[in-house]
């Protein structure tokens with residue numbers, strides 16, 4: 001009897017988790033599919049860096065289901081379904097990395113603002129060209145060991161990963 005009760009409880013819990021997971025996917029717009037990993041605390045999937053020797057870039061999306069998903073804490077997403085340019089170029093780089101590693105065409109990536117505002121970043125030919133141009137510009141700046149800040153937003157600097165090393169940071 002106890003075993004039957006435990007089995008029934010386990011089945012109910014499994015159904016509940018399945019329903020919650022499906023509801024969460026619908027709410028966030030994350031497509032169904034095999035989850036390669038999620039780079040979130042407490043998640044069972046180990047995240048790993050994706051690297052491209054060909055492009056000279058590397059990165060680690062927050063979540064990878066053949067479609068790179070980037071979660072942004074920003075409470076003020078851009079208007080009209082847009083994506084901030086720095087988030088867009090990051091997501092395009094992840095699309096290129098996933099394509100190279102999985103050898104599958106990636107049509108788009110997702111940027112999710114504040115846990116629910118889902119924005120698509122299309123990996124179109126023109127966005128591919130923009131990515132290649134940006135990578136070349138970054139590599140040229142690296143060689144010159146010099147780059148110019150292209151914004152005047154203190155908030156971007158305060159959340160930047162290289163703030164301590166940057167001589168152009170707005171403080």
Ligand code: SF4
Nearest residue numbers: 149157160163166169
């Ligand atoms: S800290 Fe430097 S690299 Fe980071 S956003 Fe500001 S200017 Fe750009």
